Amino acid sequence: MTKPKTDVVVKLLGKDGNAFAILGRVSGALKKAGFADLAKEYREEATSGDYNHLLQTTMKYVEVE
DSSP states (O other): OOOOOOOOEEOOTTSOOOHHHHHHHHHHHHHHTTOHHHHHHHHHHHTTSOHHHHHHHHHHHSEEO
16 A cells, blocks of 8 residues: 555654554544544554554654654
8 A cells, every 4th residue: 555645744753652642643633634534544554563563554644753
């Protein structure tokens, strides 16, 4: 799958690196930007592997700072 076309930027540097915190921050940002369906897709894909998979999936769905 190619990177979804969103202009959503999520700041992760200096924030809680807990997997649940990342999931919540990214899902919330996607929903706030009007991508509720994409937020659900993100959560399903991000939780289908380990922590590294979560980070890779996050970078695929949003711009990370």
